Amino acid sequence: MAEFAYEPEPEVVLAPGESIQEISGKSPWRLAGRRLLRNRSAMASLAIFLAIVAVSFGAPIYSNYIAHTEWKSPNISGTTVVDGKRVEVIQQGGGKLGLGEIPIGPTWRTNYLVGADQQGRDVMARVLYGGRASLQIGIWSAVLCCAIALVLAMLAGFYRRWSDSVLSRTMDLIWAFPVYLLAISLATVLLTKPNGLQWGPIHVVSSSLWVPTVIIAVVYVPYVFRPVRGQVLSIREKEYVEAATAAGASNRRLMFSEILPNVLTTVIVMLPLMIATTVLTEAALSFLGIGVQEPQASWGTIIDDGQGLLYTRPLVAIVPGIMIVLVVLSLNVFGDGLRDALDPRAKVR
Amino acid sequence: MKRLVSFSAAAIFVIALAAGCGGSKKSTSSTSTTAAGGKGGTMLTLANTAPSGSPDPQVNYTLQEWQLLIFTHDGLVAFKRTGGTEGTKIVPDLAESIPTPTNGGKTWVFKLRPGIKFSNGQTLSGADVKATFERLFKIGNSPNAGSWYNVIVGGDACVKTPASCDLSKGVVVNGNTVTFHLTQGDPEFLDKLAVPFAFILPADTPTKNVDIPPPGTGPYKWAQYAPTKQIKLVRNPYFKVWSKDAQPAGNPDVIIQKFGLTPDAEVTQVQNGQADWMFDQVPAGRLNEISTKYADQVHINPLTQVEYMALNTRIPPFNNLKARQAVNYATDRNALVKIFGGPQLATPTCQILPPNFPGYEPYCPYTKNPGSGKWTAPDMQKAQQLVNESGTKGMAVKVNTTNIDPPKSYGLYFVGLLNKLGYKASLQPLSSSIQYPYVQNSKNKVQMGYSDWFQDYPAASDFLVILLGCGSFHPNSNSSPNIAAFCNKGIQAKMDQAGQTGITDPTAANQQWAQVDKEVTDQAPWVAMMNQKYVNFVSKRVKGFIFSPQWYFLLDQASVQ
Numbered sequence: 026m027a028e029f030a031y032e033p034e035p036e037v038v039l040a041p042g043e044s045i046q047e048i049s050g051k052s053p054w055r056l057a058g059r060r061l062l063r064n065r066s067a068m069a070s071l072a073i074f075l076a077i078v079a080v081s082f083g084a085p086i087y088s089n090y091i092a093h094t095e096w097k098s099p100n101i102s103g104t105t106v107v108d109g110k111r112v113e114v115i116q117q118g119g120g121k122l123g124l125g126e127i128p129i130g131p132t133w134r135t136n137y138l139v140g141a142d143q144q145g146r147d148v149m150a151r152v153l154y155g156g157r158a159s160l161q162i163g164i165w166s167a168v169l170c171c172a173i174a175l176v177l178a179m180l181a182g183f184y185r186r187w188s189d190s191v192l193s194r195t196m197d198l199i200w201a202f203p204v205y206l207l208a209i210s211l212a213t214v215l216l217t218k219p220n221g222l223q224w225g226p227i228h229v230v231s232s233s234l235w236v237p238t239v240i241i242a243v244v245y246v247p248y249v250f251r252p253v254r255g256q257v258l259s260i261r262e263k264e265y266v267e268a269a270t271a272a273g274a275s276n277r278r279l280m281f282s283e284i285l286p287n288v289l290t291t292v293i294v295m296l297p298l299m300i301a302t303t304v305l306t307e308a309a310l311s312f313l314g315i316g317v318q319e320p321q322a323s324w325g326t327i328i329d330d331g332q333g334l335l336y337t338r339p340l341v342a343i344v345p346g347i348m349i350v351l352v353v354l355s356l357n358v359f360g361d362g363l364r365d366a367l368d369p370r371a372k373v374r
Numbered sequence: 375m376k377r378l379v380s381f382s383a384a385a386i387f388v389i390a391l392a393a394g395c396g397g398s399k400k401s402t403s404s405t406s407t408t409a410a411g412g413k414g415g416t417m418l419t420l421a422n423t424a425p426s427g428s429p430d431p432q433v434n435y436t437l438q439e440w441q442l443l444i445f446t447h448d449g450l451v452a453f454k455r456t457g458g459t460e461g462t463k464i465v466p467d468l469a470e471s472i473p474t475p476t477n478g479g480k481t482w483v484f485k486l487r488p489g490i491k492f493s494n495g496q497t498l499s500g501a502d503v504k505a506t507f508e509r510l511f512k513i514g515n516s517p518n519a520g521s522w523y524n525v526i527v528g529g530d531a532c533v534k535t536p537a538s539c540d541l542s543k544g545v546v547v548n549g550n551t552v553t554f555h556l557t558q559g560d561p562e563f564l565d566k567l568a569v570p571f572a573f574i575l576p577a578d579t580p581t582k583n584v585d586i587p588p589p590g591t592g593p594y595k596w597a598q599y600a601p602t603k604q605i606k607l608v609r610n611p612y613f614k615v616w617s618k619d620a621q622p623a624g625n626p627d628v629i630i631q632k633f634g635l636t637p638d639a640e641v642t643q644v645q646n647g648q649a650d651w652m653f654d655q656v657p658a659g660r661l662n663e664i665s666t667k668y669a670d671q672v673h674i675n676p677l678t679q680v681e682y683m684a685l686n687t688r689i690p691p692f693n694n695l696k697a698r699q700a701v702n703y704a705t706d707r708n709a710l711v712k713i714f715g716g717p718q719l720a721t722p723t724c725q726i727l728p729p730n731f732p733g734y735e736p737y738c739p740y741t742k743n744p745g746s747g748k749w750t751a752p753d754m755q756k757a758q759q760l761v762n763e764s765g766t767k768g769m770a771v772k773v774n775t776t777n778i779d780p781p782k783s784y785g786l787y788f789v790g791l792l793n794k795l796g797y798k799a800s801l802q803p804l805s806s807s808i809q810y811p812y813v814q815n816s817k818n819k820v821q822m823g824y825s826d827w828f829q830d831y832p833a834a835s836d837f838l839v840i841l842l843g844c845g846s847f848h849p850n851s852n853s854s855p856n857i858a859a860f861c862n863k864g865i866q867a868k869m870d871q872a873g874q875t876g877i878t879d880p881t882a883a884n885q886q887w888a889q890v891d892k893e894v895t896d897q898a899p900w901v902a903m904m905n906q907k908y909v910n911f912v913s914k915r916v917k918g919f920i921f922s923p924q925w926y927f928l929l930d931q932a933s934v935q
Contacts, residue, residue, distance in 0.1 A: 098790035101709035115712050118662040121669035124719065124909070125661030126712045143658075143713065143779070144786055216802075232800045314777040319786050319801050333779055336659045 057290075060366035067362020070355035077352055081156030088150040092136050096154050097320045100145035107132050114145040127337050139340045142330045148341050155322035156348060162238045162316075162323070163304035163352075169242035170299060171292050174249035178288070181250075182257025183280055193254070196247040204244050205309060211240045212315035232318040237310055241303050249295055256288045290367045297360035301353040308349050324349050412935040417626040417916075419929065420640040421653040424601035424633050430583040431570045431590075432509060432516045437828070437926065438653055440570050442631070445624055445930040446493075446607060447573035447590030450484050450503070450552070451564050452620040453831075453924040455931065459730075461922040462832045464564045467620035468498065468574055468591065469552075472564065479559025479877040486550040491612035492576050493595035500547035505577035508532070511539040512581040522566045527555040561876035561883070565831035593624045593930065605631045624930030625918065641911065644671070650913040650934055651927065658715055658779065664911055673910040674718065675921040678728045679828040680837070681714075682900040683773075683788060684813070684857035686821050691766035691797065698898035700764065701822075702740035704757035704791055707749050710903045713783045720904040722749040725895045726837050728905045732880075733834030733872075733887030737895055757795060767796040774813050775824040777803035784824055784903065792822075811852035816859055823857055826906075831924070834887035835876075839869055842894055858899035865893050 061067060080087075088096050094105070103114045107129075114137070118125035128141035138149040181192040199207070215222060221230040229235055260266060266283050274283070310316030311325025319326060324345035331342025425439035431447060434440070444455075452467035454460050466472050469484040476483075490498040510516050510523055511532035520533040532539035546553040556563065566572060579588045586599040593613045598606035607629040615623050631653070635643065640652035641660045645668060656664060664672055685692035685701065692698050707722030714720045721729070724738035736747025743750060761767050771792050775785030785801045792799035802820075804812055813823035830836050840846050844861035848854040868890050876883035895902070910927050912919060913934075920928045 098793070099709070099787045101712050101787065102706055117716055118665055120662065120664075120666030122665040122672060122674070122718060124665035124672075124674075124715060125658060126716045127662055143783055144790075213805075230800070231802070314782075314803055314805075319782070319803065320789055333657065333659045337662055 057366040061362055064362040064365065067359050067366075070358035070362070073351060074355040074359065077156060077348065077355075078160055081153050081160055084150065084153035084157055087153055088147070092138065092147055092150055094136050094147035094150055096146055096150035096322065098146075100141075103145050105129065105132075105136050107134065107137075114141050115143075125337075128334065128341075130338055131340055139344050140338050142327070142338075142341050143334065144330075148327070148344060151322040151327055152324070152344050152348060155317075155324045155327050155345060158234060158317050158321060158323040159304055159307055159311075159325070159349075160352070162234055162241065162307045163300050166238045166241035166245075166303045166307070167296060167299035169238065170245045170303070171249050171296055173242065174246045175253055175288070175292050177246070178250050178253035178257055179280055179284065182254045183261060183276070183284065185258070189254075192250075196250050199244065200247040202244075204306070208240050208244050208306065208310055209313065209315055211243070212237065212310060215240070216315060216318070232321070234317065234321075237307055237316040241306050241310070245299065245303065245306075249292070249299065252295075253288055253291055256291055257284055260284050260287050294360065294364040294367055297356045297363060301356035301360070304349065304352055304356075308345075412933055413623075413625050414627050415934040416628040416630060417651070417929060417932065417934045418649045419629070419631045419651045419653060420635055420643060420649045421631055421633055422635065422637060422640070424599075424605070428515070428583045429585065429587055429599050429601075430513065431573055431575070431587045432506075432513060432519075433583055434570070435517050441653075441925055441927070441929060442605065442607060442629070443570040443573060443587065443590075444592070444925050445621070446587060446592040446594045446596055446610070447570065447575075448490075448592055448621055449567050449569070449572045449574065450486075451568050453568050453922070454619050455622055455922065455925075455928060456619070457920045457922055457928075459923075461924055464568055465617065465619040467568075467617060468503075475559070475563075479561070479563075480556045482554040482556070482563065484552045484554070486552065487616055488550060490591050490616065492589040492591055493610040493612060494576065494589040495612055496576055496589070498574065498591060499577075500550060500552045502574050502577045503552045504541060504545045504547050505579070506572070506574045507545050508539045508541050509575065509579060509581050510571060511536045511541075513583060515583065516571060518566075518571060522571070525556045525558060525560050525563070527557055529557075559877040561873070561880065562831065562833050562835070565833060569831065592621055594629065602633065604633060622931065625933040625935070626930065629929060644911050644913050647913050647915065650916050650932075651929070652911055656909050656911050661715055661719075661909070668911070671912050671914060671916075673912070673919050673921060673927075674907050675910070675926075676721075676729070676905065676907045677828065678731050678832065678905075678923060679826060680723065680726065680728050680905055681710075681720075681784075681826045681903045682824075683784070683903065684820075684823050684825060684900050685898065686816075686819070686823075686857075686859055687897075687899050688816070688859045689819055689821060691764070691769040691771065692821060694764045694766050695898065696760045696764035697766040699740070700757040700760035700795060701788075701792070702757075702898050702901050703753045703760065704795055705740070705788075705901050705903070706752045706791075707903060708751075709787060710784055713780050713787065714904060714906065715780075718907070719909065720906045723902050723905050724749050725891055725902055726842065726900070727834055727887070727891045728829075728837075731829070731834065731837075732832055733838075733884045733891060735888040735891070737892050739896065740898075761795050761797075768798065770798045770800070771821050772800055772802045773822045773824075774802045774804065774809065774820045776806045776809045778806055781824045788822065788901075813857055814854040815850060815852050816847075816854065817850045820857070825857055829924075834884065834891070835869070835873060838887065838890055838894065839873070842899060843869055860894075860897070860899035862894075862897060865890060865897070868893070 101115050104111050105114055114129050115126050117123055118127055128143055129137050130140045137147050140148050142148055177192050181189040215236050216231045221228060269279055269283050307316050308325035311323045312329045317323035317326055327345040328342045334341045421438060425434055425436040427434050431443050448467045450467060450469040451464050451472060454463045454465045468486055470487050473483050475481060510519050514536045524530050524533050526541060527544035528541045529544060544555050575588050587596045593610055594607040595610045597608045609627055637654040637657045640654060641656055643649040644652055685698045687693055711717055711720045711722055724740045727734040738744060738747055738749045741749045742753045773785045773788045775781040782803050789799040789801050812818055813820050827841060840855050842856055842860050844866045846856035847859050847861055872883050872886035872890060875886055915934050917933045918931060920931045922928050
């Protein structure tokens with residue numbers, strides 16, 4: 026017979042500026058939403074992030090109706106009009122020897138706003154299209170990663186014994202590899218498959234955005250699995266779970282009604298931080314040529330394109346760099362705000 | 375010679391080849407010189423990495439090491455150590471004269487110059503010559519032993535059982551006279567004797583790969599070979615000039631090549647006078663800068679090389695002649711030249727052989743208004759018509775390149791072009807270290823793959839036979855330089871005929887090679903893109919720059935004093 030242990034209810038903890046009257050009778054989710062809306066820096070960060078998402082997903086409008094420039098196909102022999110004059114997009118180098126070909130620089134007009142890359146493509150249009158790919162990969166891989174980690178952590182933490190041993194050791198194994206090394210190895214193998222990937226009826230071409238998405242999701246699973254599993258193990262021992270068990274609740278009910286709602290907040294708090302991490306990882310992989318495949322663009326591929334132009338056209342690398350910084354910074358600040366809102370007891374900032 | 379000059383990694387790789395036959399020694403090149411300086415001092419050169427592969431002179435197959443080996447070692451004959459067309463001329467080196475072959479080109483008798491010493495003090499003898507050629511097979515990994523030197527009687531047996539290699543019947547020594555007996559006439563035999571694989575080493579050199587080139591007979595000797603740090607050459611105290619044409623005395627006392635800097639950092643060091651020359655090509659992003667501020671320190675020289683996209687003639691869509699010709703007509707070669715750095719650095723081409731090369735006659739059918747032999751503009755209308763006729767429209771095409779520029783940019787250009795022509799194209803960029811073996815292997819089914827080719831020596835067969843001969847296609851092998859998997863029986867017969875003609879009549883042979891070049895071009899196994907020029911960037915103190923068409927910048931002939 027298990028020894029009965031009484032644990033008193035923890036004291037109600039208020040977020041800064043809150044009173045008992047304000048929070049009484051309100052659901053935890055509503056309270057969290059309220060706290061989040063009151064956090065100005067978190068809301069400003071969210072606004073910046075959403076603005077970047079909006080302009081990135083509006084890339085076709087910019088390219089087709091505002092700039093009227095090419096973002097994907099090379100335009101090496103092309104021309105454009107600047108201040109009423111027709112000029113070449115790729116111009117011959119200067120000096121005594123006329124060496125090197127230089128893409129047109131920032132026109133500060135709608136066409137070639139921040140200049141062209143070595144292929145004569147509009148960098149601003151590519152940055153917006155690149156944002157679509159980077160954000161799409163970043164968001165999907167973070168969601169996928171958190172979902173996989175949540176399922177595995179629930180199984181490991183709830184059933185314990187052999188399922189916990191197998192899953193935890195597998196995660197340890199993945200964790201043992203440096204993230205980038207593992208991602209690079211997986212990407213190199215998958216990208217060199219002559220006919221893409223074939224799993225039964227599913228065929229994925231090697232240039233598909235799903236290749237980096239899945240790779241990034243997989244390599245980060247242990248990073249979410251660990252804390253969530255720990256929480257599942259802890260919640261499983263709580264009195265209300267024991268009470269539900271004593272009342273004859275099934276395993277499914279215990280998992281979905283008692284444990285899942287309590288670990289979900291942890292996953293939600295981690296999600297924006299994971300998106301920031303996966304956006305950075307995508308940029309790194311694409312910079313190395315093993316993420317998004319040209320002629321598609323991502324911020325990483327554009328920085329790679331700009332590497333060779335650092336001395337002549339530095340904006341090609343700087344602009345996508347700024348976008349990455351803004352996205353990562355805004356997601357980190359927003360993630361902090363979300364954690365404060367969902368868990369006002371957390372002391373660590 | 376396959377050379378991959380990476381603008382970021384700047385490594386140079388070269389692969390084992392199958393050699394063909396035919397051709398002659400007529401070629402031209404340009405040279406840039408500045409006033410000669412004095413002797414002495416240390417010339418400091420830079421390279422991103424050490425020459426790839428073993429440093430053994432009978433194994434290493436990189437321009438980077440060959441550029442140094444030519445003034446530490448000698449062969450029986452040599453390419454004249456000078457610039458311009460003269461630099462492709464074969465002159466006697468350790469041999470007193472160039473013999474006239476007898477017995478249908480199968481017997482060559484060389485007489486060694488007396489009194490020549492190795493850098494360890496030993497005197498050169500006929501036994502060293504025989505031992506050198508036996509060692510070439512005995513070490514087991516000399517890339518061209520089985521394809522260039524197996525023509526020596528006993529060579530084939532040596533390829534089969536290297537350890538017991540015996541060339542007593544193929545290389546007969548009688549005092550200072552060395553007689554080579556060949557199994558068949560070889561019009562390129564002298565060329566093969568003039569490259570580092572055939573440089574004479576002391577007979578007691580171990581028959582295994584060495585960590586530093588062994589003693590040679592040139593004006594310098596190898597004092598240090600540290601692959602992660604530097605190569606250091608110092609004067610050979612036993613050297614005396616016996617032929618200025620073949621092996622002149624060098625100017626600097628010490629020549630050092632340091633490794634580890636990026637090409638960008640190398641440019642900065644040369645600009646600052648901290649180094650005298652960079653082996654790697656100047657990165658595209660720095661060209662404008664050196665053109666504007668350091669023009670007097672830049673030397674631009676045309677190369678006998680070609681950049682191309684191979685079209686796999688055995689799998690769709692390019693097993694269709696019209697599809698191959700369509701891509702050729704559609705290609706804007708000026709755009710590709712722009713990607714490389716502009717018209718100052720490359721010239722568009724449609725054909726296999728580079729300009730000023732044996733057998734070269736200007737020919738370009740894939741241009742608007744053909745006839746002049748020069749490419750002028752793409753003909754999209756004709757290209758579109760050919761694609762429609764070919765029935766290949768809508769097919770998927772993967773364009774394989776390295777993942778560094780400019781090849782990656784060429785690939786992107788072709789992806790855009792193929793999509794415009796109605797194909798579904800995508801890019802497959804691979805790391806430089808794996809792309810060349812990958813693209814050669816027919817198992818990988820590469821439909822369109824980037825490559826380039828630099829001459830080993832001036833002979834048309836060095837391009838046409840090696841890159842497009844039936845015998846150069848090896849299915850499922852990483853060493854199959856015929857990337858297009860092209861084999862046309864009629865054209866192959868003409869290649870063989872030109873090779874035979876070359877034994878007795880090099881001029882007539884070159885006319886035959888010119889015809890072969892045109893017929894291959896008509897079959898469009900490649901999109902030949904351009905012939906590049908080489909940018910040498912030297913420090914202010916370097917005087918007497920000479921560019922050899924065979925060995926490029928003759929480092930030892932320049933002065934830093």
